[in-house]
Amino acid sequence: MLRLLVVGGFVVALEVLCRTGVISKLVLIAPSEMAIHLFGILSSRKADADILESLTNVMLAVLLSVVGGFAIGAFIHSFPRLRRAIDPFLASYYALPFFAFYPLFIVLFGLGRGAIVAIGVLFGIVAMIISTLTAFDRIPRALVRTASAYRMGPVEAALRVKLPSAIPFLFTGFKLAIAYAFIGVIAAEFIMATSGLGYSISYAFNNFDNGTMYGLMLFVIVLVTAVNAVFHTIERRLLRRWGR
Amino acid sequence: MAVHEQAVAARGDGVQPVHVSVRGVTRVYGDPVTGIRALAPTDLSLRRGEFYSVIGPSGCGKSTLLDVLAGLSRPTTGTIEFEGRVLDGVPDGIGVVFQEDACFAWLTVSDNITFGLRRAGVDPAEIARRLDYALRLMGLVDFATSYPAQLSGGMRQRVCIARTLVMQPRMILLDEPFGALDAQTRLIMGDELLKVWRETGATVLLITHALDEAAMLSDRIGIMSARPGRIIEEVETGWPRERDSRIAAEHSFGDITTRLWSVLRDESLKSVQLGGGR
Numbered sequence: 028m029l030r031l032l033v034v035g036g037f038v039v040a041l042e043v044l045c046r047t048g049v050i051s052k053l054v055l056i057a058p059s060e061m062a063i064h065l066f067g068i069l070s071s072r073k074a075d076a077d078i079l080e081s082l083t084n085v086m087l088a089v090l091l092s093v094v095g096g097f098a099i100g101a102f103i104h105s106f107p108r109l110r111r112a113i114d115p116f117l118a119s120y121y122a123l124p125f126f127a128f129y130p131l132f133i134v135l136f137g138l139g140r141g142a143i144v145a146i147g148v149l150f151g152i153v154a155m156i157i158s159t160l161t162a163f164d165r166i167p168r169a170l171v172r173t174a175s176a177y178r179m180g181p182v183e184a185a186l187r188v189k190l191p192s193a194i195p196f197l198f199t200g201f202k203l204a205i206a207y208a209f210i211g212v213i214a215a216e217f218i219m220a221t222s223g224l225g226y227s228i229s230y231a232f233n234n235f236d237n238g239t240m241y242g243l244m245l246f247v248i249v250l251v252t253a254v255n256a257v258f259h260t261i262e263r264r265l266l267r268r269w270g271r
Numbered sequence: 272m273a274v275h276e277q278a279v280a281a282r283g284d285g286v287q288p289v290h291v292s293v294r295g296v297t298r299v300y301g302d303p304v305t306g307i308r309a310l311a312p313t314d315l316s317l318r319r320g321e322f323y324s325v326i327g328p329s330g331c332g333k334s335t336l337l338d339v340l341a342g343l344s345r346p347t348t349g350t351i352e353f354e355g356r357v358l359d360g361v362p363d364g365i366g367v368v369f370q371e372d373a374c375f376a377w378l379t380v381s382d383n384i385t386f387g388l389r390r391a392g393v394d395p396a397e398i399a400r401r402l403d404y405a406l407r408l409m410g411l412v413d414f415a416t417s418y419p420a421q422l423s424g425g426m427r428q429r430v431c432i433a434r435t436l437v438m439q440p441r442m443i444l445l446d447e448p449f450g451a452l453d454a455q456t457r458l459i460m461g462d463e464l465l466k467v468w469r470e471t472g473a474t475v476l477l478i479t480h481a482l483d484e485a486a487m488l489s490d491r492i493g494i495m496s497a498r499p500g501r502i503i504e505e506v507e508t509g510w511p512r513e514r515d516s517r518i519a520a521e522h523s524f525g526d527i528t529t530r531l532w533s534v535l536r537d538e539s540l541k542s543v544q545l546g547g548g549r
Contacts, residue, residue: 169371175343176367177387178360187390191377269376270420 056241064242074227074243081212081224084140088147088208093201095148096155101185103156104163117160120153125211129219143215143223150211151204158200162193195269198262202255209251290319290442290474291340296349297499298335303347308499309335312349315493315502317442317474322465324477324485325502326535327495328542333478336500337446340476341367353442366440366473370447374419374427381406381415384433391438405433408467425456429463436467442474443467449484457481458516461488465515482535486527487519494534497541504534 038058044050045057056064068074103110125146136142170192174184190197216225224243231240293315300307309332317323327333338344340351342361351358353365375383384405388398406412409429419427428448435443445464449457461484468475479485485492486508493502508527510518518524 167371167373169369169373170375172343172367172369173373176341176361176365177390188375191375194377268418268420270418 053237056237058245060238061241061245064238065245068239068242068246074224074246077223077227078246080222081216084143084147084212084216084223085205085208087140087144088151088212089205091144091148092151092155092204092208096152096200096204097159097190097197099152100156100159101163101189104160105181110160117153117157125149126214126218129215133219138219138221142219143212146215146219147208147211150207154203154207155197155200158197158203159193162196162200163189165196166192195262195266198258198265202258202262205254205258206251209247213247288319289316290321290354291315291317291476292352293340294350294352296336296339296346296351298332298339298344299347310339310346311496311499311501313501317476320472320474321490322468322475322477322488324479324489324492325495326479326482326485326492326531327500328497328535328539329480331495331498331538331542332500333480333495334446336495337367337444337476337478341365341444343367364441366435366438366443368428368431368435368443368445368448370450372419372424372427372431372451374430376419379416379418380411380422380430383419383430384411384437386434387438401437401439405437408436408470409433409463423456425452425460428452428460432464432467436471439471440473442476443471445475445477447478447480450480457484462515464488469512482528482531483519486524486531487516492527492531494531495538497538503538506530 041050041055042057042059045052045055045060103113129142129146132142132145136145166189170188171184174188179187212223213225213228216223217229220226224247228240228243228247231237231243293313295312295314296310297308297312298310300309313336315336325333325336335344339346340358342358342365353362356362375386378386381402385398385402388401393401402415406415409432411426411429411433414422414426419430422430428451432448448464449460452460464475464477465488467473477485477488489508490510492506492508494504494506495501496503506527509523
């Protein structure tokens with residue numbers, strides 16, 4: 028409730044500041060105007076192709092980040108020496124300015140979807156790797172011994188025991204991977220794409236079309252918040268059911 | 272006549288065939304020369320269908336002994352034979368119950384209990400039959416659809432025992448399964464364990480640090496030395512197969528615990544001096 032009040036208060040304050048001219052219309056339009064523009068964009072269906080393009084890119088990036096991050100995290104966790112060697116790189120990973128390497132991605136993957144998804148994956152995958160390592164650290168030793176007592180091999184133990192046991196903690200990585208994938212994909216579309224939400228926002232910005240720009244930005248914010256809220260709710264229910 | 276000799280005479284049920292044989296088993300963690308010696312050369316024979324407990328000072332290698340018996344850990348030297356075959360990995364027919372909560376939190380009680388059966392591809396009708404038996408035996412009928420988080424510690428341990436039980440193991444290894452439970456629950460769980468043992472006919476090896484628990488439940492008790500641990504003495508209780516926790520009121524119960532403590536006290540003191548009692 029308090030959270031809603033804070034957000035609601037912020038939106039109302041912004042509305043008042045924009046409507047009274049304290050914030051210039053050239054800088055920021057009122058939230059209600061953004062909503063009206065967004066409604067117009069969605070009802071005219073003119074941005075459908077761009078939305079579909081970006082969501083496909085994000086979903087691919089999330090899928091690859093989550094599956095790949097889990098597999099790599101599980102692998103690293105099995106080799107403590109390897110983990111000790113890699114840990115400092117993982118810790119400092121997000122200090123790297125990936126976008127500086129975007130020409131390299133264009134060379135490697137071309138100007139299409141590949142390079143954009145690759146940047147989304149680069150953003151999301153390490154959050155999932157770190158989360159998998161942390162989650163596996165928290166698996167009770169008794170469960171690992173139980174898997175051994177059932178004569179499970181490493182892969183079966185990872186899938187049947189470690190993965191479900193770690194799921195509540197993997198959610199953190201999952202949520203971060205989604206957020207980072209959105210950031211990576213939208214930002215990559217700004218500079219590398221000829222379609223998609225990032226491209227459309229950039230195009231509107233270059234053409235002084237504040238209505239479209241803020242409408243699409245509002246769409247991205249609402250979408251990411253909604254996705255995060257859904258997974259947060261699932262996570263809380265799981266944690267409650269599992270007594271964590 | 273020593274207590275254990277009186278007990279053997281009182282039991283009078285003849286010698287059962289050997290089910291498990293441990294010969295000269297040692298376990299060193301780390302480097303074989305400079306590493307931590309958890310087990311000194313240990314010899315042990317378990318008779319088929321007997322209830323055997325191992326007691327010993329903290330850190331003496333009791334759990335290590337269980338691990339090598341279960342095939343979860345390889346002995347550094349020596350051999351273990353289970354049903355006449357040298358142990359190499361976790362064998363078929365052995366079930367293990369750990370001290371820590373090993374319930375799968377994401378599965379209901381029923382799904383926890385039938386986990387191993389479903390994995391082994393057992394016929395669904397047979398799974399239902401064994402589940403029904405295990406739920407009744409362990410008093411979990413009303414909790415079949417509950418999740419472990421909704422149960423008490425004692426009930427979660429019952430789920431773990433039931434999960435082991437449905438696999439119909441011929442030997443059950445228990446590593447301080449009641450260590451985290453309160454005194455009354457431990458007594459009740461002990462009675463239930465005896466019931467399981469009687470009904471299944473399995474050989475049971477119980478690791479415990481509680482003298483009274485070992486004395487109450489066991490046919491035979493092995494006392495381990497301070498680290499590196501080995502069985503230094505065995506005590507036969509001579510209890511009838513039909514027994515429960517009320518046997519603690521028997522006069523000879525006091526004799527048995529006194530005997531156990533007289534051996535264990537010196538080893539516990541050594542263990543404390545070695546730092547194993549921390």
